[in-house]
Amino acid sequence: MAQEETDKAIGKDMEKELASYFPFWEKLEERQRADICSHAVSSRYSKGTFVHNAAEECVGIILVRSGQLRVYIQSEDGRDITLYRLFSGDTCVLSASCFMEEITFDILIDAEEDSSLITVRPDIFRSLAKENIYAENYIYKQTAERFSDVMWTMQQILFMSFDKRLAVFLIDELAKAGGDTLYITHDQIAKYTGSAREVVSRMLKYFEGEGLVKISRGKVCVLDRKRLKELT
């Protein structure tokens, strides 16, 4: 009995939380809400673990309670390109793309920090989107927003010269990390900026020569943020 009451209380909390993520919540019928609630799962992912791999398992819609996720694509030979990141309060619908026939590409998602998520199974959304135009519209609208994120990233990669891109990356990371030092390897920077490690090392060396940064093992210390910003 006590357990049942606890379950009910948890159910109520989950419903409240889902309502805060989904703007179409009030357009749903009672049974549709109940259906989503009963298929929404709280889960935790440790930093560095895999959250979603479309080819193997379609995790469904992701709601980020806390932490940080990285969404990326990967080439056959293992190079990857970061499309965008997800932070607390964000939603990811592309991780449920297995049920959207319009989306024909695969993404991967890693936890970059210890993360707490709610995931809603994709098959639930498949039937919900068929029944309820507001739910369907929410998903496509979210997709359109991600399209813009991805286009921005692609333009960075395809059109910006790499000194600009590296400067943008370092400044963005500093803004997130605080302070002047980034604990990051050249390999990681290459991964995140979609370049080769050699290119990153060469450009960092060039930046060091210019007095913009100081490089040491696993660390990049920014010495002249103002001039680095001018590069962007």
Next chain:
Amino acid sequence: MAQEETDKAIGKDMEKELASYFPFWEKLEERQRADICSHAVSSRYSKGTFVHNAAEECVGIILVRSGQLRVYIQSEDGRDITLYRLFSGDTCVLSASCFMEEITFDILIDAEEDSSLITVRPDIFRSLAKENIYAENYIYKQTAERFSDVMWTMQQILFMSFDKRLAVFLIDELAKAGGDTLYITHDQIAKYTGSAREVVSRMLKYFEGEGLVKISRGKVCVLDRKRLKELT
């Protein structure tokens, strides 16, 4: 009177045509249909002319009656990357992106062949999408489809080595043109594949050396389609 009747007849034809492009047509009220009809314009663009430039003028939703359009993005220094092409029967909603706040990037559109289009002014769709969830959903769903096209293109550019990309391009163009000869310059190939002309010329020369193609001024003749295909 005669003129009025002709106008009415044209109006009826236009309504029929719009209904065939827009799956949400039957979900509209009479006045909404009339509103779209009265703001839908038939127009012709000659090969090589500009159809849409988001920064200068947002042309609105494009329906392609006949011809061929190229949708692309452009860097500040004038390099461009083809995102996708539009053929007879296709719709483009990104050319109305000025009214979608979720879409924050600009595209350009050229007529690659003499083209006959219907365009529907973006402000009409802005209010329609606010009033009618089915119209809104159509637009975002179309956007999601284009997202997939663009991701495919980006993966080609970012992940495939250029020999593969060039082979894919030549085979795709052959399929459209028929026969074995493409009337295209190295400059044009570079533009369409998002590479430098020098890179294209070098790779074509390499293909020629391999007996895959024969190059002459403004022309690429494919000699060994089977082996070219194997490259892809």
